[in-house]
Amino acid sequence: MMIDLEEFREETRNWLDVNCPRSCCGPENILPDIIWGGRLQQYEHEDVRLWMDKLVAKGWTVPTWPKTYGGAGLSKDEAQILAEEMLRKDTRSPLYSFGMSMLAPAMMEFATEEQKLEHLPRIARGEIRWCQGYSEPGAGSDLASLQCRAVRDGDEYVVTGQKIWTSSADVSDWIFCLVRTDTSAPKHEGISFLLIDMATPGVTTKPIELISGASPFCETFFDNVRVPVINRIYDENKGWQVAKALLLHERTMLAAGNRGSRATIGRRSLLKVARDAMDTPVGRLPDESLRSEIAQSEMDRLCYEATLRKNNEARLAGNGMGPEGSMFKLYLSELNQRVADLRQRLNGAESLVWDGEDLNEEDQAVTREWLYGKAATILGGTSEVQMNIISKRVLGLPD
């Protein structure tokens, strides 16, 4: 077994040496932070497209998925070796999407084989970009109150209603959507989970810009949209089960760090700011309380990362966290807000910049991160909602 793994390491290393374009590896590589994929995906560099094609052909955008779904069928140990070898070469697969992190794991559990074969390979190849149609104007924390209606008409549903806060709906190809299929049942029992092509007549989106300007999201409208019944995942009126499973995967994704935000690019870590200050005539940051806040937040981050690693290693299936994901989501979003606030204070009021000419890029990135951080304790369920879940489902406290 060990020999097999060593062979796998050797093969992987050789393959990467031969196939990874020089520009896509090493510390100066040109790989974008994220490739979201989808019909609108553009590549600035031909090498990146070539690298993506090679990864897709190997199944290495989703290495642990079965080959029939576009993965490489790697074991956990093999996937770990692949990750190590990619790291050694300073390269990675930049493909990342809601399809990969949220929809696919829920589909693995609830979809039919035909549905998996139809949708999962297209996610693995980055051909289709998905967005999430859960929240509505009157249904956020109380998601099960959703009103978007789907009425059965032969082999189709006719969907009418509105979603809100749909991240990237205007640039997505398909939406996974919660709809009400029974208005007389208790609210959790009349919901179905539908996959809807955004190009279907009657689907429109209207962007809403966030305060940070970094993450636009949309209102999404459905006006008599005809959706084939075969696009329903799991049983009619049982969509709440799929919805809940998907939310666990969303929190697992959020617990791993916000890969969806570009706000952290282009600014120094807090430690680097503190170290850089040591090279100045002052020798260190003059404010003692700021120094101890930096030390505390760095320790908190290290503790968080160690706890997350321990939790991940303890999970045998490696496929989602369960309700304890809420603890990680809660802690990380609040830690990130604290750090962003601290960084903004370190930079001072003059660096609070939005746009304009001769802008300091780091100041802009820090400002945007600070503002984006405000959303982190709302998206994926607010902090109060996470605390409710932790108290009920992790600690088992009574209502």
Ligand SMILES: Cc1cc2nc3c(=O)[nH]c(=O)nc-3n(C[C@H](O)[C@H](O)[C@H](O)COP(=O)(O)OP(=O)(O)OC[C@H]3O[C@@H](n4cnc5c(N)ncnc54)[C@H](O)[C@@H]3O)c2cc1C
């Ligand atoms: C950046 C961002 C991206 C998002 N992307 C998407 C997306 O792609 N798709 C999607 O469907 N949604 C998305 N959302 C929506 C998000 O899921 C909701 O905003 C969130 O669930 C909260 O719902 P709400 O905004 O309606 O607030 P409300 O539910 O109205 O909450 C208002 C306040 O009341 C508190 N509250 C509510 N109920 C309780 C309770 N039972 N106990 C204690 N306090 C309570 C909340 O904590 C909050 O402080 C996104 C949100 C953000 C900020």
